[in-house]
Amino acid sequence: EAGVVQSPRYKIIEKKQPVAFWCNPISGHNTLYWYLQNLGQGPELLIRYENEEAVDDSQLPKDRFSAERLKGVDSTLKIQPAELGDSAVYLCASSIYYGHYEQYFGPGTRLTVT
């Protein structure tokens, strides 16, 4: 069974540029999560989807971050414009449903903003 797929794995951009990350969850997983992880810190939830509905986006900085999961399968997270402080690893995870808490994480996208 394929795991959670993320792309790109690495991205270097200049500040004020836009950037997008893509995630394809495990087949059949209804819940999808985007996390941000800084060095030496635990993952911080940005947004959680149940199918195509964003049910928790309270920690998403909506002035510059946006996300979508149009068909309830793969998802895109966008930052526009990027700031130096956005440099981090962006992790996508999925689970069968929210009550089934075992989350499977993708390898992450390491973003560097210069």
Place this chain on the structure above:
Amino acid sequence: RKEVEQDPGPFNVPEGATVAFNCTYSNSASQSFFWYRQDCRKEPKLLMSVYSSGNEDGRFTAQLNRASQYISLLIRDSKLSDSATYLCVVTADDKIIFGKGTRLHILP
């Protein structure tokens, strides 16, 4: 008080020894508890869930103490391959909160 707190370590432990670390949480209404393992520059992976009655999986034992609001992870007969960061995860009020992790180094 932070929602989920862990000693960042590092814990430097000789191979074969037993090591334990705790994770405290602030919300007394927290519902579910987990330990995840994260290797350097890798993604987190579920190690084990923590049940009210405790949970044991081979060399790993997890305990929950609701009265004192902490969970613990005990690793017996530690192996070099146990070197990693151990993340505590707590769910409360429909939110999932990760701790910052405890770094463990097993020394040969």
